[in-house]
Amino acid sequence: MGDSIMRDSGQDGIAAYYGEVLQGRHELQTGACCAPEDLSARRKKLLDLIVPEIRSRFYGCGSPLPPAIKGCRVLDLGCGSGRDVYLASALVGAQGSVIGVDMSEGQLAVAQRHRRFQAWRFGYDESNVSFRLGRMEDLAALGIADGSQDVVISNCVINLSPQKERVLAEIARVLKPGGELLFSDVFADRRVSASWSANPVLRNECLAGALYYQDFRRMMAQAGWPDFRVVSRRRAMIDNAGIEAQIGAVVFESLTVRAFKLTQLEDRCENYGQRAVYLGTLDEHPDRFALDADHVFAAGEEVPVCGNTAAMLSETRFGRYFDIVGDRSHHYGLFDCQPSPQAAVARACC
Numbered sequence: 001m002g003d004s005i006m007r008d009s010g011q012d013g014i015a016a017y018y019g020e021v022l023q024g025r026h027e028l029q030t031g032a033c034c035a036p037e038d039l040s041a042r043r044k045k046l047l048d049l050i051v052p053e054i055r056s057r058f059y060g061c062g063s064p065l066p067p068a069i070k071g072c073r074v075l076d077l078g079c080g081s082g083r084d085v086y087l088a089s090a091l092v093g094a095q096g097s098v099i100g101v102d103m104s105e106g107q108l109a110v111a112q113r114h115r116r117f118q119a120w121r122f123g124y125d126e127s128n129v130s131f132r133l134g135r136m137e138d139l140a141a142l143g144i145a146d147g148s149q150d151v152v153i154s155n156c157v158i159n160l161s162p163q164k165e166r167v168l169a170e171i172a173r174v175l176k177p178g179g180e181l182l183f184s185d186v187f188a189d190r191r192v193s194a195s196w197s198a199n200p201v202l203r204n205e206c207l208a209g210a211l212y213y214q215d216f217r218r219m220m221a222q223a224g225w226p227d228f229r230v231v232s233r234r235r236a237m238i239d240n241a242g243i244e245a246q247i248g249a250v251v252f253e254s255l256t257v258r259a260f261k262l263t264q265l266e267d268r269c270e271n272y273g274q275r276a277v278y279l280g281t282l283d284e285h286p287d288r289f290a291l292d293a294d295h296v297f298a299a300g301e302e303v304p305v306c307g308n309t310a311a312m313l314s315e316t317r318f319g320r321y322f323d324i325v326g327d328r329s330h331h332y333g334l335f336d337c338q339p340s341p342q343a344a345v346a347r348a349c350c
Contacts (some may be wrong), residue, residue, distance in 0.1 A: 034186045038232070039063055040284050049121045050083060051114050057107065058083040059208070060155035061236065061254040062184025065091065067289075068282055068317055072150035074098045075174065077136040077167070078157025079181075085129055086118050088153065099149075100131045101142060108133055108343045137166045141172055147176045150317070154183035156254075159209040164216075168223035175261040178316045182226075182258050186210045186236055189251040201243060210252055220259065226267040228259035229292030229306045258292060262311050264328075269306035271335035274326040276305045276313050282321045289321070294339040296326030297322075306335035 039047065043065070047055070058081060065087055074088045080102030088098045102108050108131050117125035131140045136157070152171045161167050170180050188210040196208035203209070220228055236252035240242050278289050278302045280299030290296045291312060297303055302325065307311070 003017065007141040021308045025113055035150065042284060043087065043091075044207050046087055047083075049090070049118075050086050051117065053110055054081045054086065054114060056082050057110055060084070060146070061154060062232070062256045064155055064182045064184045064256055065068070066151060066153075066180060066182045066258075067284060068321070069096065069151055071095045072317070073148065074153060075139075075149045077154040077171075078102055078160070079111065080104070080107045080155075080157075081107075082129070082131065083113070084153060084155055085131075086110065086114075089118065089127075089129050090122050092128065094128060097128045097130075099144065101134060101139070101144075102131070103133070103135050105133060114265075118301065123175045127342045137161060137163045137170065138267065139170045144171055144174050147179075149174045150176055150179050152179070152181045152183075154185070154204055156185055158183060159185050159206050159211055161209070165219050165223060168219055168225065172224045174262060175215055177261055177263070179258075179261045180258065180316065181228075182231070182256070184254060184256040187213050187216065187253050187255050189213075189253075191215065192247075192250060196246075199246070202246065206250065207238075207243070207247065211254045213255075221267065223260050225265075227265045227269075228257055229295070229312075231256040231258050231290070231292050233293070256338065260316055263313055264311045264315070265308050269308055269335040269337045271332040272303055272307045272310070272326060272328045273330060273332055274307065274310040274324060274328075276310060277302050277322065277323040279321050279324070282318075291318075294337070304335075 009173075043063075060083075065084060069088065069091050070093045072092050073093055073096065076085045076088065076098065079085045079102050082100055085098050085100040089096075092098060100111060102111075112131050113128045115129055116323060118129070119125075134142045136154075152175060158164060175181065184238045186206040191212045192208060192210060196202040199208065201207075204219055220226075233253050233255045236254050238247070238252070278297035278299050278301070279329075280286050282289055286299065288296055288298045291309065295305070295309060307328055310324050311325075313319065
């Protein structure tokens with residue numbers, strides 16, 4: 001990459017904080033990067049197979065592990081002690097692979113020493129996991145080639161980078177055509193003060209670098225992601241009176257975001273008269289599948305979709321689970337992007 005990769009004392013401090021200072025989630029000073037998770041029954045069982053040391057040193061604000069990844073090549077950015085890496089390892093199967101990248105030697109040491117044991121736990125002859133020490137701003141330096149990954153995940157880490165635009169561009173580079181980015185992170189309802197980075201707790205626990213949603217939208221567009229979807233969102237609880245006094249009126253949320261590397265995506269939802277039918281054949285989703293918070297598809301129901309949604313469902317690994325009626329031969333103007341009836345019901349219930 002042309003420009004030099006930014007390395008500063010702040011990032012070194014973050015690496016030391018998670019690799020040396022913290023000995024477990026109980027030592028966090030806020031609740032920003034340890035939000036409750038929504039795991040399926042199957043994934044909870046897989047989580048029980050992961051050694052306690054890995055789980056106790058996990059710091060995340062969501063569950064960015066997509067469905068239908070058997071046989072996939074997955075990259076976890078900011079993998080820490082490897083919890084999500086090992087969950088993904090179980091989900092991709094022996095024919096898949098997972099790479100974990102982190103800048104903390106201490107965290108990677110925890111992840112690395114359990115490779116053989118976790119492979120045995122999952123019934124594999126050999127581990128399908130590898131770990132690399134380095135920075136997500138320069139994945140090429142770690143030997144991760146163009147178009148080599150099916151899925152990139154990250155859990156509450158992109159906010160820690162001082163070069164978020166570079167991270168998003170690197171993700172686009174390493175993903176295959178049709179590949180998916182799914183990540184959870186902390187977002188703010190406004191731009192936070194640059195002075196917050198001087199406070200170790202605000203910096204290290206995902207508040208000083210929290211993404212302002214509109215700036216994130218612009219970053220994604222500049223990095224070649226014209227459309228992305230919010231899968232879930234919840235208020236981030238600070239649970240620290242001193243920190244709450246410092247942040248004032250700023251509201252933080254934990255968002256899980258999904259995006260696909262697709263050439264046909266447009267920056268608006270356009271109407272081509274297309275409709276999608278979910279076949280109900282995806283494991284753990286026999287009745288309905290949620291592409292995002294506004295697009296929930298009931299099995300067998302024909303649903304009008306915009307061109308972008310049709311592409312996300314047909315030109316990715318989800319294509320085998322959907323029938324798309326129509327193509328882009330006729331254009332009818334902007335698509336009326338309202339939440340699907342299934343999504344509206346889900347919101348009413350929850």
